[in-house]
Amino acid sequence: MRLRNVPGSREDIANSEFVIQEAEKHKGEISSFFPVKQPLFIEIGMGKGQFITTLAKLHPEINYIGIEKYSSVLVRAIEKQTELVLPNLKFIRMDAENINEVFGENEVDGIYLNFSDPWPKDRHAKRRLTSRQFFVRYEKLLNPEGKIQFKTDNSNLFDFSLEEVEATNFKATEVSYDLHNSEWNEGNIMTEYEERFSAKGNPIKRVVFIRR
């Protein structure tokens, strides 16, 4: 993602009621930031937040947290939420590498990974959000029944993810190489990147990872 420095974005985030501040100090009790204790789903690398904001609007019976590393993108999601004020949507600014410092065991009921950065160089493979190192992190925080849904247009990253999961305690289900023309497209919510890439004619791939 091309990043523009948005002046004042760090201050906006530090002062936002929609952002969980110093989340690592509340490990295992993140649900207490929501008015209702109900299932918790997270999106890692949410970008400007179109996907998770739409989900939160459609599903008031689920709590959602959007995780994003960069302030300049996160502020765009905060802008949307400032208009909508959805009680079941919060954000955390952090690098997902530290996700186990924030979420306790089994605290999360579902994970969305949408158009994650591909990190094409081999030496950066462990930074990919579907690397075996990340699956180990997800295993700790995800409820045993929980699912990880991954979408991308990037064939190399998709193939890597399907191979990588074989080395973990998860397995791939509902694999689609062309989501928009598949049985799983009903109810699909488009992300910003998905709209952009499918408009160019790129097929969208999708897989759901579950515990073995």
Ligand code: SAM
């Ligand atoms: N999910 C959005 C979509 O589909 O439109 C944005 C996709 S964009 C290519 C990837 C996003 O993930 C960027 O906003 C990037 O900053 C964020 N990201 C990448 N690695 C991350 C990490 N380790 N922790 C948190 N966010 C990350």
